[in-house]
Amino acid sequence: xxxxxxxxxxxxxxxxxxxxxxxxxxxxxxxxxxxxxxxxxxxxxxxxxxxxxxxxxxxxxxxxxxxxxxxxxxxxxxxxxxxxxxxxxxxxxxxxxxxxxxxxxxxxxxxxxxxxxxxxxxxxxxxxxxxxxxxxxxxxxxxxxxxxxxxxxxxxxxxxxxxxxxxxxxxxxxxxxxxxxxxxxxxxxxxxxxxxxxxxxxxxxxxxxxxxxxxxxxxxxxxxxxxxxxxxxxxxxxxxxxxxxxxxxxxxxxxxxxxxxxxxxxxxx
Amino acid sequence: xxxxxxxxxxxxxxxxxxxxxxxxxxxxxxxxxxxxxxxxxxxxxxxxxxxxxxxxxxxxxxxxxxxxxxxxxxxxxxxxxxxxxxxxxxxxxxxxxxxxxxxxxxxxxxxxxxxxxxxxxxxxxxxxxxxxxxxxxxxxxxxxxxxxxxxxxxxxxxxxxxxxxxxxxxxxxxxxxxxxxxxxxxxxxxxxxxxxxxxxxxxxxxxxxxxxxxxxxxxxxxxxxxxxxxxxxxxxxxxxxxxxxxxxxxxxxxxxxxxxxxxxxxxxxxxxxxxxxx
Ligand SMILES: Nc1ncnc2c1ncn2[C@@H]1O[C@H](COP(=O)(O)OP(=O)(O)OP(=O)(O)O)[C@@H](O)[C@H]1O
Ligand SMILES: [Mg+2]
Numbered sequence: 001x002x003x004x005x006x007x008x009x010x011x012x013x014x015x016x017x018x019x020x021x022x023x024x025x026x027x028x029x030x031x032x033x034x035x036x037x038x039x040x041x042x043x044x045x046x047x048x049x050x051x052x053x054x055x056x057x058x059x060x061x062x063x064x065x066x067x068x069x070x071x072x073x074x075x076x077x078x079x080x081x082x083x084x085x086x087x088x089x090x091x092x093x094x095x096x097x098x099x100x101x102x103x104x105x106x107x108x109x110x111x112x113x114x115x116x117x118x119x120x121x122x123x124x125x126x127x128x129x130x131x132x133x134x135x136x137x138x139x140x141x142x143x144x145x146x147x148x149x150x151x152x153x154x155x156x157x158x159x160x161x162x163x164x165x166x167x168x169x170x171x172x173x174x175x176x177x178x179x180x181x182x183x184x185x186x187x188x189x190x191x192x193x194x195x196x197x198x199x200x201x202x203x204x205x206x207x208x209x210x211x212x213x214x215x216x217x218x219x220x221x222x223x224x225x226x227x228x229x230x231x232x233x234x235x236x237x238x239x240x241x242x243x244x245x246x247x248x249x250x251x252x253x254x255x256x257x258x259x260x261x262x263x264x265x266x267x268x269x
Numbered sequence: 270x271x272x273x274x275x276x277x278x279x280x281x282x283x284x285x286x287x288x289x290x291x292x293x294x295x296x297x298x299x300x301x302x303x304x305x306x307x308x309x310x311x312x313x314x315x316x317x318x319x320x321x322x323x324x325x326x327x328x329x330x331x332x333x334x335x336x337x338x339x340x341x342x343x344x345x346x347x348x349x350x351x352x353x354x355x356x357x358x359x360x361x362x363x364x365x366x367x368x369x370x371x372x373x374x375x376x377x378x379x380x381x382x383x384x385x386x387x388x389x390x391x392x393x394x395x396x397x398x399x400x401x402x403x404x405x406x407x408x409x410x411x412x413x414x415x416x417x418x419x420x421x422x423x424x425x426x427x428x429x430x431x432x433x434x435x436x437x438x439x440x441x442x443x444x445x446x447x448x449x450x451x452x453x454x455x456x457x458x459x460x461x462x463x464x465x466x467x468x469x470x471x472x473x474x475x476x477x478x479x480x481x482x483x484x485x486x487x488x489x490x491x492x493x494x495x496x497x498x499x500x501x502x503x504x505x506x507x508x509x510x511x512x513x514x515x516x517x518x519x520x521x522x523x524x525x526x527x528x529x530x531x532x533x534x535x536x537x538x539x540x541x542x543x544x545x546x547x
Contacts, residue, residue, distance in 0.1 A: 111509035
């Protein structure tokens, strides 16, 4: 397989030392993979993504990035920190925290400016990203005054601008209208085609099959309870029900996914 | 009952939006106008000149003149006059209550008697010198506060922080300032949202007593939540490569217009200094 980017061994994390958020996570993520984390609310998805982005650090166990252990010390090295930030981008679950500049445009170019990317290059990226996400008419607006979906689009744009090899997205399609969600999935697939690693967390089982080649299910105990291809995981309706992921039944018809709500129980018999 | 409650409600909502509007009115910094078109460094220098001229002057006329210049600058920078006046005059009552008003009486400023007041059997004498001192004080406060406010609303917050760095203010200080700024914003945001959330849960006919309880209960959680949010925003900045020194979109460029402006303010400042010596 390709090179391993992230290697997690028995990673545990708790907030303020008393609210456990992850218990013993073992994963390895290879270059060019499409990874999805699914799980109930509070199962630790966001926490895991923040760990991968080097924003918080494991209490126990180790996280390696290209073989180098991530901890607070290595981020105090300006050089390493710059390389890491250029390589890994995160779209936060809460767009409000991600957007802090006075205008949308400044927010979008914030990342590449901090990372010292050339002005010309920034311009061309800006053009590409904003035309895909259709953001041109929002440039001079204040991010705080946008709708939730618009905020999310701006947040995604501001991370895409970094053009990182690893793209981490915390529930990228939550709150988006179907067409925009579609655009974003297409965009992610396109990025993946060009060799990028895509790591997402989601509750939206409809998109799981497309955006992942490996799915990890995080359980109520805040550990990984299942791993597999999206087909395997989505077929296991017991597993999904146990993890609050369906109140609807999922099954296959002639190789196509169908998702039915409980009302169609007779359909199953 | 509903009348009183409405008043409280409106005043909370009004105070919040006023605070937000007045501290974070970045809208003026992005407008087209004279001050916005100046290089931030030059702008800061010239504003410091104006403010020190105000602090040096002993003449009411000169400080009024400077105040007029400030208003004119605001006008040419497309700042809404009503907003600007509201925002600057709010400081006056605070200052005058503690400093200017006591100063007019003979107890603090002896001098020629202007007129005498009888209050609760106390004989209060207002002196000419006292009145002069008080008026001078108020005009100086209003003029310097106006300049400071004008500078802050016509300059982008990141740009201002960058200028501070350029002028050699230590990084730790500038960073703390930036954090405070964001912190206050987030705090206000949280207050506002909580207020809306209470309203949506309890309904508009919130009983006064009950409202007080809820607010008291919430104050501590408010600090907590805004602290948490602040931390999250900081993480989001780190995630995109922030290292404590914000890189700006437009690098500063001094144009000939800036030099002309700097030249005129310096000459003006020197003239004022000269006038003051007499
Ligand atoms: N700042 C925090 N302080 C304390 N505990 C926290 C904090 N953030 C999260 N937690 C706890 O950590 C656990 C995992 O939270 P996390 O946000 O990672 O879940 P999640 O899977 O992303 O949930 P969701 O689907 O709701 O986004 C939860 O039990 C939560 O209560
Ligand atoms: Mg989450």
